[in-house]
Amino acid sequence: MNMTPERFAQLVEIHGSRPERWPADERIAAEAFRLADHQAQALGDAHARLESLLDALPVPAMPGLEQRVLQRAANLTRDSLLDRALDWLLPHSDRLLAWIWRPALVACLPLICGIYMANFFSFGIPGQELAWEEELSLLALNDYAESAE
Amino acid sequence: MTDDEGLMLAIQAGDAKAYEAAIRKYLKSISHFAFRMLGNSKDTEDITQETFLRLWTHADSWQSDKASVSTWLHRITHNLCIDYLRKDKSSISSEYEDEHEGSDRPADAPEKTQQLEALRQALEGLPERQRTAIVLSHYQGFSNKEVALIMDISVDALESILARARRSLKAQLKQ
Structure with missing residues (x-):
């Protein structure tokens, strides 16, 4: 050329x-x-x-920069409890999917709380033991009525 | 699979150790690039932190067939620097001088010190794209194709920018 x-x-x-x-x-x-x-x-x-x-033309030394960047990285990668729960629930999900699931899980919380509270408090509804006794006495009445015939 | 691909796949899978390894590998290059774009340590640290934050949060968007990890990270840093420079030009300050005073390097001859000062001013006075092109090509050692990719322009456009930048620096040093 x-x-x-x-x-x-x-x-x-x-x-x-x-x-x-x-x-x-x-x-x-x-x-x-x-x-x-x-x-x-x-x-x-x-x-x-x-x-x-x-x-x-030099670039000045920036003392401690690597340490600070690594420190922030460590904070970033330390998973929160929710993150760990999400990883357990969705082990192969990507981050985007996990972020979509997060509000869904939060929305489910009231339902879970409701079920948990209902397990402990009767809110005026007769308990299972009472209902069982009532059922027994009804059965006993039935038996009595049949034998009277 | 290259080392970088392995590293990025591990980061995409949430491997904190791989993330740390990537930080150690690219920190110097990224922080020097940011410093040469911004001229002061404080903003350099902010931009460097943000670049590595995005390495973690946007790792999924890296594609091995499109850019090397280094090119991809420099592109992130470049975009952050450009955003920063466009938002707040008034805050740019140079620490080259301060550093000369405090450094352990042997003192340069007065004539060379003057030339360096003239060059520093000429570099800072270059239009943003010309300065970016010189920094990426000369200091970071990227090929013209890689620089064009980082700056998101064609190779022809980059070559025209580089030629203007070198002409301008040479002319200002002559004065």
């Missing part, structure tokens, strides 16, 4: 001065052009200086 001054300038402006970043199919021609042409050499050197200055 023929290399022109314009194409070489484009290559350096797009990919920088390091030949390993240039497109493979133009690399050999561009390197040869750089060696042969003074302007290309100067342009390549100017970009190399710019890149070396860019490399010299």
Whole structure:
């Protein structure tokens, strides 16, 4: 491939001065052009200086950043009781499904509470034992009526 | 299956250890990218925290055939930085100078210090997309295709942005 001054300038402006970043199919021609042409050499050197200055701009150390990010991650991944219950109920569900189920479970809570409370309180309704005694005495009456006949 | 795919599958399954491993693997790269975009440690930490929060909460949206984990995370960071810069440009401040004063690096020659200062100002003065392109291409070492993916633009558009950015930096250093 023929290399022109314009194409070489484009290559350096797009990919920088390091030949390993240039497109493979133009690399050999561009390197040869750089060696042969003074302007290309100067342009390549100017970009190399710019890149070396860019490399010299440091990023400050951020002490404790890793620790803080990991701490937040640990808080995030520590499952709540509800999460564990959901995982138990829906072991292979994805997160979205689990989030849909969460309100459904919350909506079921009053029903579960109602059943639980009804088990303990009679609310004026005669208990099962009394009903059973009544049934026995009714059966006894029936027997008596049959034998009287 | 690559290491990254394994790591992401484990994170998608809710594996906290895999999540920690991913944080350790990508923290430096992500925090440096955020710092070079924002120029100060406080906002860098916020954006870094948010990026890794999304790694956990949005792990399901990563697709191995579309982007590497690194590209995907940089894209998240890029979007967060852009949102931040567009919301509150006035709060951007640079800590490069403070860091020079407090660092243990040997002092640069005065001429180089001046050039570095000029370069820092030139970088901060670049339009947002040009700065992003230079940071991702030069500092983060991504290929043009990956940078285009992160910035959600075509490779041709990226190459035009990169050429303008390098021309602009070179011209400002000459002054």
